Amino acid sequence: GSISISGLPPFNGFVSEFLIYYGAFHGLTLNGSSFIFTVLAIISLAIIGGLAAACFSKVVGVVFLGEPRTEKAENVVEAGFTMTIPMIVMAAACLVIGVFPEPFVQACFMGLKNIKVLTPIGAEEVALVTGNLALAARLFLGIFLFSMLL
Incomplete structure (x- = not known):
């Protein structure tokens, strides 16, 4: 494995x-x-x-x-x-x-x-998706750290 x-x-x-x-x-x-x-x-x-x-x-x-x-x-x-x-x-x-x-x-x-062939996305869409992903990751990390303090 x-x-x-x-x-x-x-x-x-x-x-x-x-x-x-x-x-x-x-x-x-x-x-x-x-x-x-x-x-x-x-x-x-x-x-x-x-x-x-x-x-x-x-x-x-x-x-x-x-x-x-x-x-x-x-x-x-x-x-x-x-x-x-x-x-x-x-x-x-x-x-x-x-x-x-x-x-x-x-x-x-x-x-x-x-x-079907996907339409290519521009830099704005990539920035929006990765920005939302980064925000979700920060929220998850904050919740995790807060729960560790309790």
Whole structure:
């Protein structure tokens, strides 16, 4: 799961990350603010992928290679087979989608055939949407911090 979330091959996270990179690199042919947003998206995706890999490698190291911190942790036994089956199925699905992505990607893009072409939006609309999103984020953060004080 950690490898898939980090976007490393041959798992499904790599397929989705590759498609995002593919679209972003096609966006480098655009002009103006679209080019700037494309470059920011590529840089952000690279940083996020690196941080995810670092985070999950640390988690694996702490969980599987660390020393037990309590007496209860020393006496832990492996989960039963009924708990392991769903994890095996999900890991196998991640691997199958990563190794054979074509049918899954084609199924995803089949839905795009029926979508009408959207009209391009201008800078004013983008500023309005992102401004509203930023306002909502600030409100959420304020409510969260206020609730922490109570």
